[in-house]
Amino acid sequence: MKISNRLKTIASFVEDDSYVFDVGCDHALLDIFLVQNKKNIKVIASDINPNPLKFAEKNIALYGVSDKVQIALGNGLNNIPSSVDTIIISGLGGLTINDIFKRDIDKLSSIKNIILSPHSDIYSVRKYVTSIGYKVVDEILLQDQKKIYTVIKFNKGQVNYTEDELLFGPIILKNKTPLFYQYYQSLLQKNKKIIKKIPKTNKKLHEELENINKRLDEVLKV
Numbered sequence: 001m002k003i004s005n006r007l008k009t010i011a012s013f014v015e016d017d018s019y020v021f022d023v024g025c026d027h028a029l030l031d032i033f034l035v036q037n038k039k040n041i042k043v044i045a046s047d048i049n050p051n052p053l054k055f056a057e058k059n060i061a062l063y064g065v066s067d068k069v070q071i072a073l074g075n076g077l078n079n080i081p082s083s084v085d086t087i088i089i090s091g092l093g094g095l096t097i098n099d100i101f102k103r104d105i106d107k108l109s110s111i112k113n114i115i116l117s118p119h120s121d122i123y124s125v126r127k128y129v130t131s132i133g134y135k136v137v138d139e140i141l142l143q144d145q146k147k148i149y150t151v152i153k154f155n156k157g158q159v160n161y162t163e164d165e166l167l168f169g170p171i172i173l174k175n176k177t178p179l180f181y182q183y184y185q186s187l188l189q190k191n192k193k194i195i196k197k198i199p200k201t202n203k204k205l206h207e208e209l210e211n212i213n214k215r216l217d218e219v220l221k222v
Contacts (some may be wrong), residue, residue, distance in 0.1 A: 001036065001063065003029050005144040006117065006151070010090055013115045013138055013153040016040060021080050023089040023100065024048070028056035028069060030088070035068040046072040046079065076100035077107050086113040090151075094121025098128045105132065114154040122150050126166045135159040139171045141179050148183045164215060173219070181220060188216045 003011075007030045014020060016039040022031050025045035035041045045060070047053050053071050060069045072079050077087070077100060087108075089097050097118055101108065108114075114134060118125050126136065135157035142149055152169065161170055172180060191209050198206050 001029065001033060003033050005142060006090070006149050007033065009140060009142055009149075009151050010088060010115055010117055011037065013113075013151065014038060014041070014086060014088070015113065018042075018086045018113070019084045020044070020086045020088060021077070021084045022046060023076060023087065024092055025056055025071075026052050026091070028059050028071070030090075031056075031069045032059060032063045032065055035065050036063070041068065043069045044072050044081070044084065045069055046074050048073070048075050077104040080104070080107050082107075082110055085111060086115065087111055088115045090115075090117035091119060094118035094123075094125040097125055101128070101132070108132070112156060115151070116154070117149055117151045119149075122152075122169075123167045126152065126161070126169065129154050130159065130161060130166070133158060136161075136170050139169045141169075141172055141177065141183060143179060148179065164219060167212070167215060168219060184216055184220055188213055188220065191216070 010030060011034050014034055018038070018041055020031070020034065020041065020043045022043060022045050025031055025047050028045040031043040031045045034043055045056050047056070050073055053073055056071050060066050060071065089100065097116060114129060116125060116129070130136065133156060134154035136152060137155045138153040140151050142151065150169065165173060191213050195206060195209050
């Protein structure tokens with residue numbers, strides 16, 4: 001089956017012999033791809049909305065993987081079994097992802113791997129997830145249909161990261177690709193335009209963006 005480059009990348013971060021809980025599974029294409037291409041994988045495709053799950057159920061039956069992919073209606077991690085060892089969350093905002101973990105943090109005790117692809121607030125995600133006992137073991141910046149995405153894999157462990165490592169990613173920062181420069185040069189120019197439009201009364205936002213731009217300048221010069 002054909003899936004997007006972003007979903008293929010997420011799948012590549014999943015280990016064989018995993019029991020996966022996919023939060024916000026949409027139509028379960030990632031989950032079907034996983035059981036077709038990885039060894040000894042079981043998946044629970046979960047979503048808060050029943051309509052995507054109906055499509056997910058049809059797709060799962062269509063590809064004949066009903067014995068390996070289950071569906072579950074639920075909010076975040078509220079229905080995650082204790083035997084699950086891997087969580088995937090992609091396509092949600094970073095602050096929403098953090099809230100999902102905060103709401104059910106007690107359910108992370110058995111979770112070995114967390115694979116995330118937030119569409120915003122990536123710094124906040126790295127900062128929060130690493131503060132609750134996980135470390136970044138793999139990550140990548142990738143382009144898919146003219147959009148640039150970040151995919152991050154966390155394992156259990158404790159590492160003290162610098163602010164730059166939390167902002168850009170400790171592994172991404174070490175392996176600066178042409179896409180890295182393209183993405184962050186674009187972000188720098190975008191921030192400069194935003195700063196010009198910020199009312200002078202909003203000093204906090206102005207200072208935050210100035211600080212980010214200063215770090216962007218420094219990193220892009222290296």
